Amino acid sequence: MRLVIICLTFISLTFSVFASGLSAADKPLVVASTTQIADFARQIAGDRLDVRSILAPGADPHTYQPTPDDVQIVLQADLCLENGLHLEGKSWMATLARDAGKPLVTTTTGIKPLEIGAKGELVPDPHAWFSPRNAAIYVNNTLKAIEQLDPLRKDEYRARAKLLLQQLRVLDAWIREQVSLIPPQKRILVTTHDAFNYFCHEYKFNPDNNYLSIAPVGWSTGGEVGAGMTPKRRKLVIDSIRKSGAPAIFVETSINPKLIREIARDTGIKIGGSLYSDSMGERDSAGETYVGMMRENVILIVEALRE
Amino acid sequence: MRFILTALIWIVIVGGLWLYIYQRDNRIISPAESKIDMKLSANEYMLEITPTFGIEPDPFALVEEGQSPATLVVRLGGKDIHHSEQPLARGETLRIGPVEGLIVGMNELFIQASPPLEESHINHALRLRLRHNEVVEVDQTLWSEAGGKVSGTVSFLLEQAAEADHDHQ
Numbered sequence: 390m391r392l393v394i395i396c397l398t399f400i401s402l403t404f405s406v407f408a409s410g411l412s413a414a415d416k417p418l419v420v421a422s423t424t425q426i427a428d429f430a431r432q433i434a435g436d437r438l439d440v441r442s443i444l445a446p447g448a449d450p451h452t453y454q455p456t457p458d459d460v461q462i463v464l465q466a467d468l469c470l471e472n473g474l475h476l477e478g479k480s481w482m483a484t485l486a487r488d489a490g491k492p493l494v495t496t497t498t499g500i501k502p503l504e505i506g507a508k509g510e511l512v513p514d515p516h517a518w519f520s521p522r523n524a525a526i527y528v529n530n531t532l533k534a535i536e537q538l539d540p541l542r543k544d545e546y547r548a549r550a551k552l553l554l555q556q557l558r559v560l561d562a563w564i565r566e567q568v569s570l571i572p573p574q575k576r577i578l579v580t581t582h583d584a585f586n587y588f589c590h591e592y593k594f595n596p597d598n599n600y601l602s603i604a605p606v607g608w609s610t611g612g613e614v615g616a617g618m619t620p621k622r623r624k625l626v627i628d629s630i631r632k633s634g635a636p637a638i639f640v641e642t643s644i645n646p647k648l649i650r651e652i653a654r655d656t657g658i659k660i661g662g663s664l665y666s667d668s669m670g671e672r673d674s675a676g677e678t679y680v681g682m683m684r685e686n687v688i689l690i691v692e693a694l695r696e
Numbered sequence: 697m698r699f700i701l702t703a704l705i706w707i708v709i710v711g712g713l714w715l716y717i718y719q720r721d722n723r724i725i726s727p728a729e730s731k732i733d734m735k736l737s738a739n740e741y742m743l744e745i746t747p748t749f750g751i752e753p754d755p756f757a758l759v760e761e762g763q764s765p766a767t768l769v770v771r772l773g774g775k776d777i778h779h780s781e782q783p784l785a786r787g788e789t790l791r792i793g794p795v796e797g798l799i800v801g802m803n804e805l806f807i808q809a810s811p812p813l814e815e816s817h818i819n820h821a822l823r824l825r826l827r828h829n830e831v832v833e834v835d836q837t838l839w840s841e842a843g844g845k846v847s848g849t850v851s852f853l854l855e856q857a858a859e860a861d862h863d864h865q
Contacts, residue, residue: 522755529759551758555845558756562816562843569817 417538420466422482423450424669425518426496428679429531430470432553433546437539443482446671451478455485468538469493470531474502476515476667494534496527503586503601516666519588521561524679525554560680561591567687568592571694578690579603579635581649584666588686603633623652630656637661637693661693734801736854738794741833743770743778744825745792747809747846751784754810754845771806772797784809795826800854807838808847816843824850 416439421427427442434440443459444450450472463469463485471482473495486493500523502513517523532550536543568576578585578594583604590600630638630652639661640649653660664686670676676685745768757765763781770778770792778792811820819842826834833854840846 525756532758547758554756554758558754558813558845559841559843561756561813565816566842 417467418462418465419468419470419535419538420463420491421470422477423472423667425679425682426470426472426527426531428669429496429524429528429553430535432678433528433532433535433550435545435549437542437545438535443485444668446668446674446677448668450476450667453478453481455481459485460489463489463491466491468534470534471495472515472517473497474500474513474515474517492534494530496530496534497523498526498530500526503590505583505586505601514586516584517587518679519585519683520591521557521564521683522591523587525557528553528557556680560683564592564683564687567691568594570691575636575694577603577633577635577694579630579633579638580664580666581638581640582666584641585664603635626652627656630658636696639664639690639693641666659693662689664689734799736798736800738796738798740829741795741798742791742793742827743795743805744789744823744827745770745807745809746789746823746825747784747786747811747820748822749811749815749820749846750786751780751809752812753781753783755813757810765810766808767810769806769808773799773804798854802851802853805850805852806848807850808845810845811840818842820846822846826852 416437419430419434419438419440421430421440421442423444424442424446427440430438430440441462443455443462444453466486466489469482469486469491471477471486471493474497477483483493497515497517500517502515502517504511505514506512518527528550532546535546539546573593573596576592576594576596578589580602581604583602585594585602589595589598589602593600595601595603635658637659638649638653638656640663649660665676665682669679669682670685674681676682751767753765753767759765766779766781767783768778768780768790769776772795775797777796780790784790805824805826807822807824809822820840821837823837824834825832834850834852836850838846838848838850
């Protein structure tokens, strides 16, 4: 009997050692600033790494204030990934990584940024992921960082990255095909947040605005989008939307829908729908991955503008 | 004492099982290995690739350390036999020879080429011919869905007779 008990103890000990070896706690931790970067990292890492995003779906990276929980996560991280180009307001991800003494990789390195006017000067537009070509650069940079973190599984990560890059290529071709359904003169994309410059540039929207995104004048405060609306600024927004000639305007999932409905009623323009912009969708939503986010945005845009 | 004895028995059982599995896996011979001594003469074979599109660098390619993205990759039996970084004009035929690695039996060629993104609205094709002493042994065309790369495998059987013919020449 005693022998049986000892054997059983050995068996359970052996299994517990194997089981603990597979737990998430033992996996290297990759912490990304945004949901998009976390998605790229997850697609490359599979189940080999624990990938987490600081921003939750729907959160605004420009105005985000890190919490004590974020500090704790970054302290445990083996690798930190950021967008860069000042997407993370006041460089909060770089600050978190530096304070924790963790390696930080900027995933937009190598992208030729579009320049946008802000407070009278030209600054690089950080929303580079809206072009799948740029997304391919994010993927290559993320892959390189992950390979350095875990070089023994290099081939595995590269195989996943190759598949992801092919998906991005097909996504790009699909967007071109879908956008071709909109007559060129109707390709006017007005959004409440000028995050879609790369998208407009790549797929030839807004020719009268040098193929850049159009956001209503007076809409954005430069901080929280749509905040601080006054009657004067509201008039500016309405005039700007009317002037654009857009058949529809688009909002973001994080924008106050009541205000948008009022402005749409005043301008006589319909609301095309809510687009994913600075972050992807909630878990189990159609926009929970990069490809899903882009797909859903394009479907909404084409449906609203082709009529 | 009993404790040590139990541990020893346990180690013997687990070790024996591991040894058995290790030996068993080592005994399995892959089909490629079984054909190792049945290689065909590379000099007699020529591969011809003709695209209906201009093969160009892929902006969505994986960035390899110290080299440009491949425009055309040809793999035979798991090994790269051609890796080009140069464009190839529409309709132009690329000849690759000698073809190293052909074996008597089942062979598999993998081909991947990148069409221009500007032509992503149309399907593309790539014709592949394998010649053995000027006689076409394999002639297949691979197609891409709009936007995707032309990418696929071509499997073909090379008979022992092919080698026998060669022996008589």
